Amino acid sequence: MERRVVFSGWLFPAFLLMPQLAVTLVFFFWPAAQAILQSMRREDAFGLSTQFVAAENFAAVLGDPFYLASAEVTLLFSVAVAVLALAAGLLLAVMADRVVRGAAVYKTVLLLPYAVAPAIAGVLWLFLFNPSIGIIAVGLRRLGIDWNYLLDADQAMLLVVLAAAWKQISYNFLFFLAGLQSIPASLLEASAIDGASPRRRFWTIVFPLLAPTSFFLLVVNIVYAFFDTFGIIHNVTQGGPAKATEILVYKVWYDGMVGLDLGSSAAQSVILMAIVIGLTAIQFRFIERRVHYA
Amino acid sequence: MKPIMLAAMAACFAASLGSASAEPIELQWWHAMTAINAERVNKLATDFNALTDYKVTPVFKGSYPETMTAAVAAFRAGNPPHIVQVFEVGTATMMSAKGAVKPVYQLMADAGEPFDPQNYLPTVTGYYSTADGKMLSMPFNSSTAIVYWNKDAFTKAGLDPEKPPKTWPETFAIAKKLKTGGANCAVVPAWITWTQVEQFNAWHNLPLATKANGLDGPDTELKFNTPVMTKHIAALAEAIKDKSFDYGGRLNEAEGRFVSGDCAMIQTSSGFYGNVKTNAKFAFGMTQLPYYPDIEGAPQNSIIGGASLWIMGGKKPEEYKGIAKFLSYLSRTEVQREMHEVTGYLPITKAAYEATKASGFYDKNPGREIPLLQLAGKPPTENSRGLRLGNLVQIRDVIAEDLEGVFAGKAEPKPALDDAVARGNAILRQFQKNTQ
Numbered sequence: 001m002e003r004r005v006v007f008s009g010w011l012f013p014a015f016l017l018m019p020q021l022a023v024t025l026v027f028f029f030w031p032a033a034q035a036i037l038q039s040m041r042r043e044d045a046f047g048l049s050t051q052f053v054a055a056e057n058f059a060a061v062l063g064d065p066f067y068l069a070s071a072e073v074t075l076l077f078s079v080a081v082a083v084l085a086l087a088a089g090l091l092l093a094v095m096a097d098r099v100v101r102g103a104a105v106y107k108t109v110l111l112l113p114y115a116v117a118p119a120i121a122g123v124l125w126l127f128l129f130n131p132s133i134g135i136i137a138v139g140l141r142r143l144g145i146d147w148n149y150l151l152d153a154d155q156a157m158l159l160v161v162l163a164a165a166w167k168q169i170s171y172n173f174l175f176f177l178a179g180l181q182s183i184p185a186s187l188l189e190a191s192a193i194d195g196a197s198p199r200r201r202f203w204t205i206v207f208p209l210l211a212p213t214s215f216f217l218l219v220v221n222i223v224y225a226f227f228d229t230f231g232i233i234h235n236v237t238q239g240g241p242a243k244a245t246e247i248l249v250y251k252v253w254y255d256g257m258v259g260l261d262l263g264s265s266a267a268q269s270v271i272l273m274a275i276v277i278g279l280t281a282i283q284f285r286f287i288e289r290r291v292h293y294a
Numbered sequence: 295m296k297p298i299m300l301a302a303m304a305a306c307f308a309a310s311l312g313s314a315s316a317e318p319i320e321l322q323w324w325h326a327m328t329a330i331n332a333e334r335v336n337k338l339a340t341d342f343n344a345l346t347d348y349k350v351t352p353v354f355k356g357s358y359p360e361t362m363t364a365a366v367a368a369f370r371a372g373n374p375p376h377i378v379q380v381f382e383v384g385t386a387t388m389m390s391a392k393g394a395v396k397p398v399y400q401l402m403a404d405a406g407e408p409f410d411p412q413n414y415l416p417t418v419t420g421y422y423s424t425a426d427g428k429m430l431s432m433p434f435n436s437s438t439a440i441v442y443w444n445k446d447a448f449t450k451a452g453l454d455p456e457k458p459p460k461t462w463p464e465t466f467a468i469a470k471k472l473k474t475g476g477a478n479c480a481v482v483p484a485w486i487t488w489t490q491v492e493q494f495n496a497w498h499n500l501p502l503a504t505k506a507n508g509l510d511g512p513d514t515e516l517k518f519n520t521p522v523m524t525k526h527i528a529a530l531a532e533a534i535k536d537k538s539f540d541y542g543g544r545l546n547e548a549e550g551r552f553v554s555g556d557c558a559m560i561q562t563s564s565g566f567y568g569n570v571k572t573n574a575k576f577a578f579g580m581t582q583l584p585y586y587p588d589i590e591g592a593p594q595n596s597i598i599g600g601a602s603l604w605i606m607g608g609k610k611p612e613e614y615k616g617i618a619k620f621l622s623y624l625s626r627t628e629v630q631r632e633m634h635e636v637t638g639y640l641p642i643t644k645a646a647y648e649a650t651k652a653s654g655f656y657d658k659n660p661g662r663e664i665p666l667l668q669l670a671g672k673p674p675t676e677n678s679r680g681l682r683l684g685n686l687v688q689i690r691d692v693i694a695e696d697l698e699g700v701f702a703g704k705a706e707p708k709p710a711l712d713d714a715v716a717r718g719n720a721i722l723r724q725f726q727k728n729t730q
Binding site for chain 2: 042043044045046047048049130132133148150152153238240241242243257258260261263
């Protein structure tokens, strides 16, 4: 039954692979190699004097209490964003799945935030909440809430978590909705006939069957919170107050582009690269195992 | 279809070749100016281009740090712009890049362009010159920190609108009266580190760092964790606690709150004038920075902020000739005067200052001379000539972080200042290592 197309030589398949390989080489391996090289050097901003320092930059980074604090902030931030975005995405998907009339409209509207670039999302939230110019900030102050995330670390964290999660909800919504629609209706009907309440049906049938989707989304959301939220942080808090929202990827940028300390910045990006590789490996292992079950 | 397109392309190509030989030498000028200041940059380039065979092309590159980083990256890629506008805190970084930049004094000498550093205001050029007075970059937009007050808000709170506070004790007292008199926000300092630490120390003739604040050598160490500074930060924190002061952030975000009438007083750059003049719907005044009268020698003089133009290295001699001509053009009295009167930035030559004074501009526009008087009121000392600290951008953030801790009630002033000094010194040593 199995039908396979077999190429008669290696030249043509190699030719077909070329574009993808070239892109990977130019946009991934080459910069990655550069980063590794740079991470073992000490250099002034202009590159006029370069010294090879081996692992000194890594030792300095890992021994820096501010780096460890930033790692802690990143962990808190990522977990908060992932949990919030996943929970909201799931809730909306379950709701939208039930809607009969005008479903397309709901879905389209719910997907819109995903089309917004992180930097733009940051600016939107900034205009709403900035203590000086924000519309909602004015309202909060009228309500007697002392809203000033330029000084209040918790408020700053809350704001960037909300902004980052808001942007990711659409993505999660889409995947959860697809997951829900692939659950056989017969299973749900059978359990309804057996007298299971909607709540019970959700927790015993829908939720377990959504587990592979959820796991996939968890990894994607954490990677998103780790890396793609730079624009939001940059526009809203610049990592402040007192580094309370300085996530690792922001620190890489700050130390490299503002501090012009390229060695340290490169060492930090190499560490981040290792984290992504780790996360991706975990995802592949677990997802593959799940596929066997399903 | 095809032959026609080819012919058209060939024609275009020939045309571009033909015109290339007749085109003036292009000089790239990367800058970070926005709004009315960007218009000024474009006007300067257009006016200069009309007078000469050169073509200065201004390119907006984003914020100050972004513009500087872009120039650094372009240099590394082997294609830097001819002229780049670098903010004052980037001075030490640019200076240390020997070979990457061409010092202005050398540029002028090589190009045979008449140039006398004595024509410039020493308080302005001192920031950008070597210890023996050789000018390294050309000051472009220079400002200093001053106080703006909302006269209507003063009247509303029952205060004399023509009597702004002169000292810090008066400022705190007036802030309380403004607050109880109905102002939503009484006083807000912008550029927290620049106004409350850098300017504060120069204005009180206190050292920010050893070695004349770094002007005399890169082995400088921060030492602003003094009793006076501690007392001031404690007083600020106290005022923020009872809401008679507001914390407005590290940059100039707070300026919007002054223009909108939300805050009654602000300490910020003299370059803010154009914005207030255009947008404020109330009467306002400008006055000198407050000082503590019990500190001997205060007030001394304030230091400048803003940016200067650096000339990048590795360009052709004929291009340097054009750049030298452009810098001479920028130094012309009428060009300087116009820039000063329109934007609120300072004139950089003595002649332009004198001409503005002679024209009666300051009599018609009270307050506009404040920044110049404040800068040049006394001959500068070791503590008030300027700053030259490597990675000052980062050091500013470190200080701001520690101050934010105090203002949020999470840290005590003295340990916070000690921490800022220790971390700042670590950054200075790292800079020294990287650029050795």
